[in-house]
Amino acid sequence: TEALNMLAVDFGASSGRAMLGSFNGEKLTIQEVHRFANEPVQLGGNLHWDFLRLFHELKTGIHLSKLRSGVSPASIAVDTWGVDYGLVDRKGRLVGNPYHYRDSRTDSTMNEVFGLISEDELYKQTGIQSSQINTIFQLYTEDRIRSFQHTDQLKMLFMPDLFHYYLSGVMANEYTIASTSGLLNPINRNWNIEIMDTLNIPSTLFSDIVAPGTKLGSLRKAIGDELHVGAIPIVAACGHDTASALVSVPTDVSHYAFISSGTWSIMGMELDEPILSVDSRQSLFSNEGGAEHKIRLLKNIMGLWLLQECRRAWALEGTTLNYDELTQMALSAPQNGSYIDADDVVFLPPGGMPKRIQEYCRASGQIVPESRAEIVRCIVESLAFKYKQTLTEMEKLSGKRLEHIYMVGGGIQNRLLCQLTASVTGKPVIAGPVEATAIGNMMMQAKAHGEVKDLSEIRGIVKQSFPPEIYHPEDTAMWEERYERYLKLFVHLS
């Protein structure tokens, strides 16, 4: 039989990639056809995504996939980071440039919203942890809606939906990306109109929710002509990158912890029903939606963003280091045992990261990491401690023992972090695949084509195709002791 070729375009917060997959019914092989930077633009006081450039890169990816394999792919699906969106008018024109979730216009929005609905009630109604980046808070302050005369003619499309719309002309909100908004009812998995009404967010902005693995339409003729490809089907896979990554966790057990490691570390577990308790809210968990109606109970940990930002700051000072060099530095750094709470909002915005980390250590009465190596060490160890803390919380909330930690995504190339995660938590870390997001995207396309049946079949195929690497715990007693000290420093903060 002929292999199925699929194009997955995955937009991350700092880079994007177009990956071509070939599935022969048993194994998936992948190749990168295009990789590009995603550089947000500060414009007149606001931080925006450069949507036009990103759409151009998407088209380049489609074009190159045809050049590379000689045929048009059997389908295309896009996934992106969560929460952000574009607004489209009734003629299909993009209204303004999509904002970046790190833009400062939502800095005080949460408190305004809590005046209308309490944080606790909001959590019960949506299952989503309040964070200023969430779509619900962005839409609450959305000036483009208020200044628009005919609000009912505006549609909001999450980033993957927006790409799909400009590719196919079909408007839809895909379930997993919609689940990051803070505007869904986590029980019936549909729009929460009551919350929209309370916050004066027009419900007409939203479209019908489609399930991951739905064929939306086909590539617009104009684009097909431009790129010399045919009317390729456009599929909604899991539009949310983290949901997509989770599809390809190579597991066959139902209770396990996962860490999707990229700019963010998204740590969580998979459940059939949401946990909406006060405990869950207070330990900062969200209930997002996954493939096959699974709930992803997870939390966003600041992750390798801390390292990326340090690297950027040092490059501005004239020293450009790659991630291997950074890890090598960390290995040789003196272990002065200084830690940060990697979840703290002070680390959210870009800029001046090394200084912020030093100040954080100073303010919490610890030895200030002076050298770059010490700063890197501080970040990586603090992340591992945060993972352990999160694991303990999840076991408590769910009442399940989690014996394995699956780590997926580009961040697993940081082997020091994988090893420390195993050592600090005392659990084996099963790492891989690196390209989990693109692979999950492709396998949901294969599902839309009827080539695979369900999640468990998909995960078996991923495990066969990309054997994971296992890290075993080391020096557990020593890490236990340090973890106790870390907890004393920060537990009162969270």
Ligand code: LFR
């Ligand atoms: C990861 C991610 C997270 C989301 C964050 C912001 O790329 O999608 O899941 O919370 O980006 O959108």
